[in-house]
């Protein structure tokens with residue numbers, strides 16, 4: 001690193017949406033229609049890039065290539081995978097060509113130990129393009145831009161989140177409902193909590209936070225600031241998928257809760 005001109009590190013939200021893009025092709029609600037009229041309200045699948053001396057992604061969803069192009073990110077060094085759901089892993093198949101064409105070192109992919117079998121079965125054509133690193137809760141990984149700790153989330157058997165120290169100490173807990181106590185205990189002295197808030201409200205047990213459950217969790221955690229992401233911007237009520245908060249209502253929720261922000265595609269946080 002050039003000590004005279006250290007590169008600014010930042011988090012870039014590649015996507016801030018839930019498992020479907022917003023607007024959703026099958027939905028004609030007022031939230032989707034507002035996004036059709038104003039593309040700045042569009043959301044692609046949730047993922048972040050940590051950009052410093054290296055480029056490290058958390059998750060690689062189906063929108064990954066377009067997200068990287070949109071943000072002017074022209075390299076991938078590392079990818080951390082939270083869990084094996086389509087909206088978090090469907091971009092992995094695309095990483096072999098750029099690695100080979102650009103002559104990068106094999107991309108380091110960190111994924112929960114029990115998912116390695118899925119990777120090697122489904123994505124065996126990437127063998128020469130990646131180095132796989134099985135991880136499990138409690139593991140610590142030291143990379144040039146940040147030190148990472150793997151923590152357990154509450155979504156699938158294998159799902160994990162990350163506690164990251166990179167000047168700013170922050171956590172990325174997506175997808176999850178209320179995480180296990182051993183994870184929550186680690187959230188007490190962090191600067192920023194980035195949290196799943198998939199549903200604006202919900203009347204059944206999906207393994208995701210709602211917006212207000214996520215806000216309550218953040219306030220009880222002790223973290224200074226909170227960014228909500230993985231936002232479907234819809235409710236799931238009476239077995240129906242219906243419109244959630246408008247963007248004005250989201251702005252009001254932010255005003256009522258200083259330190260809280262809703263993520264948006266392209267949002268940047270300096271580290």
Ligand SMILES: [Zn+2]
Nearest residue numbers: 019085087175
């Ligand atoms: Zn998801």
Ligand SMILES: [Zn+2]
Nearest residue numbers: 027028029032
């Ligand atoms: Zn809709």
Ligand SMILES: [Zn+2]
Nearest residue numbers: 083085155175
């Ligand atoms: Zn999921």
